Amino acid sequence: MxxxxxxxxxxxxxxxxxxxxxxxxxxxxxxxxxxxxxxxxxxxxxxxxxxxxxxxxxxxxxxxxxxxxxxxxxxAGGGRLFPAPGPGRWRALVEQSLGDGLIDAALLARYEAVVRPAEARFEPWVGGQMDKIAVALDRMQEWAPSLRGRVDIGTITLGCALGYLDFRFPDLDWRGGRDALAGWYAEFGRRPSMAASAP
The missing domain is CATH 3.40.30.10 (Glutaredoxin)
Incomplete structure (x- = not known):
């Protein structure tokens, strides 16, 4: 592969x-x-x-x-990272969708800043993407207690999304006011798979 x-x-x-x-x-x-x-x-x-x-x-x-x-x-045999049909599967898939959407918004904001020429940049566009990120983070903060102890496609995607914010938006204080999410990510980010893949 x-x-x-x-x-x-x-x-x-x-x-x-x-x-x-x-x-x-x-x-x-x-x-x-x-x-x-x-x-x-x-x-x-x-x-x-x-x-x-x-x-x-x-x-x-x-x-x-x-x-x-x-x-x-x-x-790998199925069912390890993608739960079987039922509430756990839909939860993990929705978490994956939110994490992917946060990443998409972050990429669009970054491209606006580093790819688009300065004279053509549209700050309201960046503001809209950053608002998506903030609202997604607030929802993730609500979810944080249910993320603990789980390793599935939902938690992996959310962890990668937060890692991307740390990498590309180091001045964004996403942890501020989101102690539960920050605590979960501090623990999840120490997994060998996360540590080995950090940019």
């Missing part, structure tokens, strides 16, 4: 954390994913030109992180 890799991508990190938690080896292929200067090597396998783009041992190409992580869980 192989994946086009970028050490800064929170979506690639999510895949690598899942792989390590499941005891699976995934080879890292270098790539240069970019929202404007698209890596044609990636595009040849994934028209979106995004990472992670994953290659199964039989040559099947998979994307995006949600599909890849579920595939890895199935390869």
């Amino acid at each position: 192989k994946v086009y890799f970028s050490p800064a991508s929170p979506f690639v990190r999510k895949v690598m954390v899942c792989a390590q938690e499941l005891g699976l080896e995934v080879e890292r292929l270098p790539s240069q994913a970019h929202p404007v200067e698209r890596d044609r090597v990636i595009v040849a396998d994934n028209p979106l030109g995004q990472v992670p783009t994953f290659f199964a041992d039989d040559g099947t190409v998979l994307y995006d992180s949600r599909v890849i992580c579920e595939y890895l869980d199935a390869v």
Whole structure:
């Protein structure tokens, strides 16, 4: 199994954390994913030109992180990171959706700051993305007690989202007023899979 890799991508990190938690080896292929200067090597396998783009041992190409992580869980026997149908599954999938959405908003805010020319930047757009992040963090704070002791696609995605904020938005005080969430993340972030994949 192989994946086009970028050490800064929170979506690639999510895949690598899942792989390590499941005891699976995934080879890292270098790539240069970019929202404007698209890596044609990636595009040849994934028209979106995004990472992670994953290659199964039989040559099947998979994307995006949600599909890849579920595939890895199935390869490992199923049901370890993606709970069986029922309330636990829907909870984990909603947590994954919120974490992915927070990451999307953070990426859009970052691209506005570092990719778009200064004269074309639209600050209300950045404000809208940062508001999504703040409201998502507040919901995660509410969820924090239910996150403890769990390792599944929901907690992994939320952990990778918080890690991305620390990496790309170090001045954002997301822990302020969110002690329960900060405490959960401090513990979850010490997992070997999280420590090994930190950008």
